[in-house]
Amino acid sequence: MSRPLPPPRAERLAFAACLAGLLLAACTAQPPAPVPMAAPAGLCRIGRDGGPPPLAEGERGIGGTGILASAEGERGIGGTGSPSLGIVGVVTGFASICVNGLHVAYDPDQPVEAADGPLTPAALRVGQVVVVEATGPDGALRARRIGLRHELAGTVEAVEDGAIRVAGQRVATAGALPAGRAWRVGEAVLVSGLRAPDGSLTATRIDPRPAGGATLVFGRLTRLGGPARIGNLPLRVAPGVELPPDGAVIARGRMQDGVLLADSVERDRLMWDPPAYFGAGRVLIEAWTVSGGGRLLLGPGLSVPAGPGAMGAPGRRVVELRGGPNGPSAAPAGRAAPEAPRGERAPMPDRGFEGRRGLERGAGGRWDSPGRAEAAGRGDRPGPDTPGGGAGGGGRGPDAAPRGGAPGR
Known part of the structure; x- marks a missing residue:
């Protein structure tokens, strides 16, 4: 069986030149645009003037946490049936709202109650004290209500x-x-x-x-x-x-x-009985505290019963309060x-x-x-x-x- 004849030398040279041109074009082509990615969940960031940083493309969801909204928009984030948690503390950053060591997701259009009328979360700033009613497990909290204090x-x-x-x-x-x-x-x-x-x-x-x-x-x-x-x-x-x-x-x-x-x-009403104010069984509240006589004093206006594990040294800390028929009490292991x-x-x-x-x-x-x-x-x-x-x-x-x-x- 006869072998096919190789192409003429001129044809081989033309093919080599064409291949070299293709390779050169591939090497000099511009890389494709990066795919927008959501920010990693749990990363606290601070934008201009201590406010929330601008949302990157792909962060159109809840609070820039990397939790993307559904196709329908997931505008309302309450009403999940999850037990409520009350949170009172100083804002430390934004990935959501970073407060008391927790990350609370929010809708960017959610109203924020304030002294001079409602605001949006874009007006929140690091150092402000927020009052938040949240639902869901501690690792995936969502704000049902936000207020400035x-x-x-x-x-x-x-x-x-x-x-x-x-x-x-x-x-x-x-x-x-x-x-x-x-x-x-x-x-x-x-x-x-x-x-x-x-x-x-x-x-x-x-x-x-x-x-x-x-x-x-x-x-x-x-x-x-x-x-x-x-x-x-x-x-x-x-x-x-x-x-x-x-x-x-x-x-x-x-x-x-x-x-x-x-x-x-x-x-x-918040400082008379925080769990009753929120309608929640648990409240995490940041406060300056002192203890004595089996009671814990949070700021100047709230005194609650506390066992030995809830006392701790005087100082600024986050205390978990639990509701009950006789009023709030401090849970152990305040941090x-x-x-x-x-x-x-x-x-x-x-x-x-x-x-x-x-x-x-x-x-x-x-x-x-x-x-x-x-x-x-x-x-x-x-x-x-x-x-x-x-x-x-x-x-x-x-x-x-x-x-x-x-x-x-």
């Missing part, structure tokens, strides 16, 4: 190194976000933070607020046989306004000569709060305030409020272990709104 809303009355005064309340600002922000007397602000058991307030974030809004104060109402006060702030109510029982309250009104003229004063922007308790050096209205010069030459010495006698100064780590409850309680209202309203 501000301890104070009002006008800056005085400024010193490491502190400002708002609505008669001293606010320690060292370490508060945005870092390095210098506030001026007369500016309207929203203060996020955590109160110590003595009522002292350390800000975790301070945000500007449109001027003209009502003054909001969230704290512990006391009468002590005299005029009503929230902490050391004198309170005068409008005709027809009835004061609730002493304890954690929300007051709204306007400041006049160092007195809050309140148009409304209502119980702070330290996750790393988060936080303010340290600032000292009170002998420095002049920019504004001194309503202040008096004390025996040591400091500018101080007339009621501060009286407040100190009620245990409003900090102890050695925490920012305000005394066991006294003479301070002001953290804020939250009644269920169905905006936390911070």
Whole structure:
């Protein structure tokens, strides 16, 4: 059988040249565009000004967690039938909402309840305190309701190194976000933070607020046989306004000569009974705590029974509260709060305030409020272990709104 003849030499050269051209074209061709990928779940990120980072293509789902929405959009994320979990704590980042060491997914269009009206999750910032009702297992939580919680809303009355005064309340600002922000007397602000058991307030974030809004104060109402006060702030109510029982309250009104003229004063239901507020069997709440006598004090306004395993050392931590017929109680194994922007308790050096209205010069030459010495006698100064780590409850309680209202309203 005869073999086929090889192609002529010229034909072989032409084929080789063509093959070389194809190989060269393959080597110089542009690579294909990368396939969009969702961000890894559980990665906490921070965008501009401490807010959520922009969603990459492919992150159109819930909160940029890498959980993609269904073809129908999966707009509503509640109503799953899963037991509810209440969460109160400082935002540490976004992959969802990163708070109390958990990741809570949310719909980007979900309303966020706030002091001056509803917002979207895009307005959330690291350092703010959120109140979240979530459903699902701890590893796949989804927000059913989100609210912002501000301890104070009002006008800056005085400024010193490491502190400002708002609505008669001293606010320690060292370490508060945005870092390095210098506030001026007369500016309207929203203060996020955590109160110590003595009522002292350390800000975790301070945000500007449109001027003209009502003054909001969230704290512990006391009468002590005299005029009503929230902490050391004198309170005068409008005709027809009835004061609730002493304890954690929300007051709204306007400041006049160092007195809050309140148009409304209502119980702070979150700080009376967190599980009942959420309608949940479990609540994870971040707070400054001290313990003693078989009870755990969270901030200045909430005291719950606690066994030996739930006591722990004084400090800032996340505590699990469980509901029951006799009110909330602390579960064992409370943990330290996750790393988060936080303010340290600032000292009170002998420095002049920019504004001194309503202040008096004390025996040591400091500018101080007339009621501060009286407040100190009620245990409003900090102890050695925490920012305000005394066991006294003479301070002001953290804020939250009644269920169905905006936390911070």
